[in-house]
Amino acid sequence: MTDEPVTILLVEDDDVDAEAVERNLKRLRIQGPVVRARDGVEALEMLRGTGGHAALRPPYLLLVDIRMPRLDGIGLVQAIRNDPQLARTVIFMLTTSSSERDKSAAYDWHVAGYIVKSSTGSEFKPLLALIESYMMIVTPPPAMAAAQS
Amino acid sequence: MWRGWLARFKSRPPRPPAGGDQPTREAFDAVSCAIIMVNAQGQIELANLTAHRMFGYDDGELHGCCIEQLVPLDRRSAHAALRGGYLRQPVRRTMGRGLDLKGQRRDGSLFAVEIDLSPLATSAGPMVLATVIDATELRHMAEQDSRIAAIANASGDAIVGKDLNGVITSWNPAAERIFGYRAEEAIGQKVLLLFPPGHEGEEAEILRRVSRGETVNHLQVTRVRKDGSLIDISASIAPVRNRLGVIIGAAKVARDVTQLRIAEQAAQEQRRRQEAQRQRHVEELERINRELEDFAYAASHDLRAPLRAVSALAQWIDADDPSIGAATRERLQLIRGRVQRLTTLLDDMLDFARAGREPADSGERQSVATLAAEVMETLGAAPRFTLRCDPSVGEIFLPAMPIKRVLHNLIDNAIKHHDGAHGVIAIAAEPLGAGHRFSVTDDGPGIAPEYRSVVFEMFKTLRSRDEVEGSGMGLALVRKLVLQRGGRCGVDTPPGGRGSKFWFDWPTMGAIRRDDP
Numbered sequence: 001m002t003d004e005p006v007t008i009l010l011v012e013d014d015d016v017d018a019e020a021v022e023r024n025l026k027r028l029r030i031q032g033p034v035v036r037a038r039d040g041v042e043a044l045e046m047l048r049g050t051g052g053h054a055a056l057r058p059p060y061l062l063l064v065d066i067r068m069p070r071l072d073g074i075g076l077v078q079a080i081r082n083d084p085q086l087a088r089t090v091i092f093m094l095t096t097s098s099s100e101r102d103k104s105a106a107y108d109w110h111v112a113g114y115i116v117k118s119s120t121g122s123e124f125k126p127l128l129a130l131i132e133s134y135m136m137i138v139t140p141p142p143a144m145a146a147a148q149s
Numbered sequence: 150m151w152r153g154w155l156a157r158f159k160s161r162p163p164r165p166p167a168g169g170d171q172p173t174r175e176a177f178d179a180v181s182c183a184i185i186m187v188n189a190q191g192q193i194e195l196a197n198l199t200a201h202r203m204f205g206y207d208d209g210e211l212h213g214c215c216i217e218q219l220v221p222l223d224r225r226s227a228h229a230a231l232r233g234g235y236l237r238q239p240v241r242r243t244m245g246r247g248l249d250l251k252g253q254r255r256d257g258s259l260f261a262v263e264i265d266l267s268p269l270a271t272s273a274g275p276m277v278l279a280t281v282i283d284a285t286e287l288r289h290m291a292e293q294d295s296r297i298a299a300i301a302n303a304s305g306d307a308i309v310g311k312d313l314n315g316v317i318t319s320w321n322p323a324a325e326r327i328f329g330y331r332a333e334e335a336i337g338q339k340v341l342l343l344f345p346p347g348h349e350g351e352e353a354e355i356l357r358r359v360s361r362g363e364t365v366n367h368l369q370v371t372r373v374r375k376d377g378s379l380i381d382i383s384a385s386i387a388p389v390r391n392r393l394g395v396i397i398g399a400a401k402v403a404r405d406v407t408q409l410r411i412a413e414q415a416a417q418e419q420r421r422r423q424e425a426q427r428q429r430h431v432e433e434l435e436r437i438n439r440e441l442e443d444f445a446y447a448a449s450h451d452l453r454a455p456l457r458a459v460s461a462l463a464q465w466i467d468a469d470d471p472s473i474g475a476a477t478r479e480r481l482q483l484i485r486g487r488v489q490r491l492t493t494l495l496d497d498m499l500d501f502a503r504a505g506r507e508p509a510d511s512g513e514r515q516s517v518a519t520l521a522a523e524v525m526e527t528l529g530a531a532p533r534f535t536l537r538c539d540p541s542v543g544e545i546f547l548p549a550m551p552i553k554r555v556l557h558n559l560i561d562n563a564i565k566h567h568d569g570a571h572g573v574i575a576i577a578a579e580p581l582g583a584g585h586r587f588s589v590t591d592d593g594p595g596i597a598p599e600y601r602s603v604v605f606e607m608f609k610t611l612r613s614r615d616e617v618e619g620s621g622m623g624l625a626l627v628r629k630l631v632l633q634r635g636g637r638c639g640v641d642t643p644p645g646g647r648g649s650k651f652w653f654d655w656p657t658m659g660a661i662r663r664d665d666p
Contacts, residue, residue, distance in 0.1 A: 017461075023465070097450060
């Protein structure tokens with residue numbers, strides 16, 4: 001376990017959806033910073049420190065939507081798993097898609113969890129509470145942390 | 150010698166025969182044809198035992214009789230005249246000249262005869278020696294032969310006779326037409342003439358089987374015509390036996406099936422094309438179904454995202470801005486309610502599009518009564534509603550899905566549309582064909598007859614959605630699931646006149662019953 005606050009990288013193209021997540025995280029008083037990428041390409045740039053972005057400092061975890069322009073959520077997970085520097089990243093899918101195809105693809109690429117958000121309403125909060133608990137309880141992957149320190 | 154023998158014979162009194170000539174006399178009588186000697190006056194001088202028997206007389210009775218006595222009545226005068234002419238110009242006349250001669254027996258009956266005449270000069274003057282055979286059987290056989298020949302001539306199938314060496318012995322007109330050889334070209338030739346190169350071995354096999362007495366039926370072979378073209382024939386080959394039952398050859402009946410085979414191939418090709426087309430249609434249909442499902446999924450997902458945003462924004466305005474009035478708050482609430490309604494509609498649409506795509510008959514079998522009770526629980530029906538299940542319903546065990554969805558929709562409707570403080574929902578089942586007709590009966594307000602056919606249509610609701618929340622997809626989904634199982638569904642008025650009785654057919658073959666071991 002690390003005392004350093006965990007950064008949440010929210011990969012979400014919809015502003016309202018992004019705000020919904022941010023509002024709920026705020027209400028849960030989650031300590032770490034929340035940064036946002038608008039699609040898979042931007043997320044990779046932020047993770048790798050390319051495209052004018054400073055590389056994200058670990059520890060971090062990703063909340064990834066599936067339907068996005070340029071590079072969608074599944075494509076992003078694949079790219080991360082295929083990148084030796086990023087392969088161990090903790091990723092949650094946070095999506096409205098309940099399609100079997102998406103779920104199978106996501107778990108095939110070893111996501112930490114697949115969360116279906118049916119609305120931005122009150123039931124959204126417990127989902128994020130789960131993320132908070134995860135960050136508090138689960139030890140982040142060592143290689144990822146070690147590589148950067 | 151013959152003449153001398155007769156002379157000697159004649160010189161003796163005919164009966165009883167002299168003892169010294171006994172062997173000669175016995176030989177004369179033992180001959181299988183009738184021998185009659187007639188003098189110039191037409192009197193029978195001599196007749197052997199066979200002649201007597203043939204014409205139905207006792208031995209010796211014919212001697213001295215007029216020969217015309219043995220001639221049919223209507224031919225007697227003509228015969229007498231002919232006899233005179235014959236004596237003036239006597240020549241040997243042999244049998245088998247195709248004359249339709251008849252003899253008359255003592256009892257008056259007529260029979261076919263063949264007669265051989267020889268003039269004879271004896272010490273007693275000119276005589277005529279007649280040799281007569283009973284031709285009844287011969288004629289019969291000849292008739293049969295000509296009948297068979299007529300059949301062979303008229304047949305559309307080639308009829309070919311061959312001996313055991315494979316040499317053609319007969320050849321009918323159809324054989325001429327089918328194989329192209331005329332009868333005189335074919336008869337005497339080996340039947341191998343008709344075999345395409347490389348097929349000669351077939352003949353040995355056919356002859357071997359026929360020689361054993363076997364009949365070879367419906368042989369499908371290729372033969373070659375005189376012009377060299379190949380034809381497909383269907384042939385049956387049977388052994389031919391002589392009168393002693395010895396196999397002496399074979400008769401082959403062959404039909405040209407070339408056209409038939411071509412037609413068959415065409416039909417097969419046609420069937421293959423139809424099957425391919427059917428397969429294409431099936432694939433096309435599957436593709437369209439997949440597309441439709443993808444479309445429904447994408448539509449519901451993509452339409453839902455902005456809805457969610459609308460709902461969220463309304464909520465945030467409500468939560469973030471303390472200055473707005475009660476009226477605005479109520480409108481924000483209405484926005485969220487409508488968003489919720491549209492979301493439900495989209496969910497139900499997606500559900501409808503997907504219905505039946507799940508693997509059928511999977512999952513644990515449960516009592517239909519238990520399933521209904523679970524639905525009641527899910528819908529929070531108690532304590533306002535009571536579930537009453539027919540005993541047989543508890544006896545029927547089925548995979549929970551998708552019958553539970555059907556029950557869910559029907560029970561949900563019964564509860565949603567009920568107008569009383571309390572209600573009873575009754576589930577019943579009666580055997581029907583390979584399944585049961587299930588019914589869900591409520592004691593609610595019922596459905597007017599004119600609306601009963603439309604309630605199963607998509608997006609149809611009978612009451613304002615502000616009164617009763619509903620997408621209008623529930624019964625459409627029920628109907629789709631029931632139709633997929635080859636059943637029907639409908640709605641009636643239950644006995645008593647109040648409420649609705651929704652029924653649907655469901656296959657229950659293989660349902661596990663409680664009393665099963």
